[in-house]
Amino acid sequence: MKHAIKLMAGAAIAVSLSACDNGKETEPTETTKTAKSETSEAFNKNPYPSTYKPYPSETVLLQGATVFDGIGNEYQNYDVLLKGGEIAEIGEGLEVDDDVEVVDASGKFVTPGIIDNHSHLGVYPSPGVSAHGDGNEASGPVTAEVWAEHGVWPQDPGFTRALAGGITSLQILPGSANLFGGRGVTVKNVLSRTVQGMKFPDAPYTLKMACGENPKRVYGYGNGGFPGGAPYSRMGNMAGYRNSWIKAADYKKKWDDWDPDSDEAAPARDLELDTLKGVLDGDILVHMHCYRADEMAQVIDMSKEFGYKVASFHHAVESYKIADKLAEENICSSMWADWYGFKMEAYDGIRENIPMVHNAGACAIVHSDSDVGIQRLNQEAAKALADGRRVGIDISKADAWTWLSSNPAKSLGIFDQTGSLEPGKDADVVVWSADPFSVYANAEKVYIDGALMFDADRPQKTPVTDFELGQPGEGDIK
């Protein structure tokens, strides 16, 4: 019933929004209270704060490795010193006190931890039973009011498999049914009893938006029948976004114009518009599911129309067609190495997309969108790198590692904390058994904030989720 109502309201977004107001929890009392406080913030922008604390770590010297630093450099026979949860130093022949643990990494490779900026772990966890489908608030085309972190099941066994693949941080996004799917959340890949215990400290919020087939399939011809709901077409998609941005601009103006020191009551809260206003304020980063080049160009124009910027286009299988434009606009593309053809907007996917985007000077990112793919993102980068080289795009392995760490970190607004092996940054580090561009390489040790969270040599020390306790295969090597 609710579903049907939302679909009808979706036909005209303006109606939908005012209708939503009636059904949603607004808390005028609290707003008024806050308005009279000392702070200029009329409401709490971070009501579910991170409680993540780095786990205890030793000072560790990773000695004699081949190092990709995540910002384009490769060093042979290099040392990386982890101290106090941070990268303390990288260099040749570092000297340390006798009591410092030394890991012989000769013949091995050391890289920054991999950051997957497109995951649904926790919101579409394993096992994928219907009760676990918490990734799409499909009840309407505009659900900017929902937050992925409120759907994450922190016991998803997928987190442990991703850890074994060298994933140290990830963005968990709502699904792509909606024009505005809701807020994403960036987490450290450290199992916790609560989502708050995983949240990457001070990472900005993100907003998931979606182009193309999904919104129109879910709300238009797929669900609504004919004449069905809206959006029914790509035209309807664009109209839907624009209607919301107009609302958001108006909402933002109300808040900007409001003087907290005056006697005037604060504007009424609207959860949906809080998120969109956050984007227009530059506090929230837009991550947009968009396959086709022509649609990305439309979205870029729209972002200029309303005064915001897209951080990254996701699944951008056609970025190679407009790589020059993406470079000029300084927008990242989050891509698969070789997925194509499973839907019409993926039909023009090619294997050289990532290197061609990189080669044009644009920001290239390897993402997974998969609980399987997230475990082997290093191999995805390797495939793309090799395919690029075969057509004469000469990219070094060290440069290709930027697709896995620094570029995704930048797209998430966390590059000042992680994503490269630079002194002072979080010690999110992987020791690989061999060249991580080889299919035979495995992550041997994974450090997060300097704490050893995965050790292939000591499988008994690796985490087992609550769900897997007492089940077939508990604690088995996965």
Place this chain on the structure above:
Amino acid sequence: MIGKFTILATAASALVLGAIAQDIAIENAKLWDGSKLTEDATIVIRDGKVVAWDDGALPDGVEAIDAEGAWVTPGIIASFTQAGIVEVGAEDSTNDTVAPASPYSAALDMSDAFNPSAAMIDMTRLEGVTRIVVAPGISSSLIGGQGLVADTSGTPDSITKSKAFTYINLGEAGAGVSGGSRPAAWAKLRAALGDARTYPARYITSSDGDALNRIDAQAFSAAARGQQLILIGVSRASDIRQVIALTEQYPNLKIALVGAQEGWMVADELAAADIPVIIDPFDNLPSRFENLGATQKNARRLIEAGVKTAFYYSDDASHQARLTLQSAGNAVGSGVDFEDAMRAITSAPAEIFGLDGYGSLTTGSAGDLVIWDGDPLEVMSAPTRVFIDGEEQTMESRQTKLRDRYLDLDESEKPLAYRR
């Protein structure tokens, strides 16, 4: 057992292609022929088949190719795919893998759908896959229909073996379309076996059996009598034991399993029952309750127990059948011996599907051969040349043409659409 059936269609298609195949000799190859690795090897292919060669002077009329020490392997066999029966997964009009509204099940024959010109066929071949096992999906019945084996040449006669097997799903998917439970699926399967094993006698007076209509009973009768392979999708250890028990009840059935995530838990029983498995070495998540025991060690444990094991890539079995190689590489990363992994994507599927003369490069084998620019299981390697039945294949696809069009974005003279 299963390895023994040879189907006439195989020989027929090889003859047709053989007539136009080149006679070639590949010299200086790092040859893995299916059982051993030989450096500086020479391999000769005449009339589309590998011929014995003793390293003397090459026979007349043979084109010599210097591999310069590169890897040469049999063409890869992707042992469970839906390539060629779907163009765009999400577009029903292009998707013949399932037929939810059809009254038929066992009679659904993928040979009626297979399109050798499907864009993905070229893309699959470019990655070194020369033969594909094409299986139906499961839609309205636990019996999906008849699968086939084809080559990836893109030519009209590329079906190697039609009706190579009947595909059945006894996992959660099969239960779901059988009325909603495992007992319902098993009741249906036993009834279907009864119908098909007594076809046509019981259909003299009625067109419907206990579980199958006349058409489906006819289609299922070969499998039910042990004359055709039954490929069973199944995951859970207890479900696998049920299948083993079925083969005890009907000893002449020829059965192989696909999925088998918990196969390692019953590896010894599978080996004893001589039931081969087709598994995805990536499978390590408890994605459903039926595969809580999934682990990347499945491959190694099954192979060590002596179970004939082939690999496939399950995440997108149509467009990404080409990732069968990456699956095998990851199996090696999880402890499987390199040669066992290679066998799992060449000779093992050939044996499971009764493809005599495929999946190896020994005398008499089909000239399905790939020259690589590196270790074939490495993700950074790719084929440089691909031969099917001795005939060299083009290394072009819709994807390479798109790539070449957009490598340079200069359209100052003409739109890019004029570039091809």
